[in-house]
Every structure is written in structure tokens, then in C-alpha cells.
Amino acid sequence: MTSVIVALPKIEDAKSMKNVLVRNGVSVAGACITGAQVLALADSYSDGIVICGYKMADMMYSRLQEYLPSGFEILLLASRQVISEGIAESGVMCLTMPVKVHDLVNTVDMMIQAAELRKRKRRERPRERSAKETGLIKDAKEVLMRRNHMTEEEAHRYIQKCSMDSGTNMVETAQMVLRMMK
16 A cells, blocks of 8 residues: 655644545555654655645755655645746646645545556566576576477476476576486
């Protein structure tokens, strides 16, 4: 689940915005008044959304954006004048103050869905093999090609099939082939 952190200069405002979000089905990790509190809370999550004002007690939103972990996005709440001064081009999602509850909830929901989609795509992407792992698979294929007179494609398919049949990954199967053939 994508974590949401609310950071506004006044704790009453932060808590009331947190309550509004919770009443509308958004899980909120915390309400903060300083950037340091946000960063401390963000360190315990891998990704999320920080809803913040232009200026907090100890830092501006831009400094917070620099220090946040890479999986975090900012939803900036600011006046129309501040937003028109070039913030929109910085890649930060913005809402003008005063914020309508409907706009806030819809924007946060949209950001959460986008974050969840990115997380799902990251998980589904096959992981990269290291040079050592690639070398092990290559060595196992060469042994199979030499001893069993297989083509490279046949050796690859053999390792792949054994891997699937045994429920191990290809690197472990290649290691088993190398151990058995030595």
C-alpha cells in the first residue's frame, strides 16, 4: 500500500486534512509540521505521497523533494500565484488553495493508483542476472553442448526445462549441471 504523509505548517491543519482523507478511504501514515518529521517518517516506507504546503517550519517543499527517497512524490498545496511562478514545470503535482475535498481526494487516489501501477510493473520486470550468473549458465550450456552434442539452443532449453521441472531458477540448475558433469 502506498503511504500518504500530510505536512502542513500548522498541526491543526495537518490533522484535519488527515481526518478528511481517512474519512474518504485514504490510509494516512502521519501528519507532520516539519520537513524533518516527514523525512523520518518516509524512511520507514519504500514509496508514497507527501501532501505538503509550499513552506514548512524548517524547509521549503523543494528542499524536501531533494531529500525524499526516490519512491516518493509530492502533492503541493499552494496559492495560484505561487503555482504560476514555475512550480508546475518542476514535476510536482499541484492543487490550488483553498482545496476542495473532492479535488484533494480524487488527486490523491489518482496518485496512489499511479504509484501502485509503477510498483506492480517493477515487480513483474524480470530481474537482471549478474555477470557471474550469466557465466555459470554459459558454462553449463558449453558442457552440455560438448558432452551431449547439443546445439546452444537445445542446451538452453534443457537447462530451462530442468529448472522448471525442479522448481529452481536457471542459475541453480546450471550449477547442478556443472557439478554432475565434472
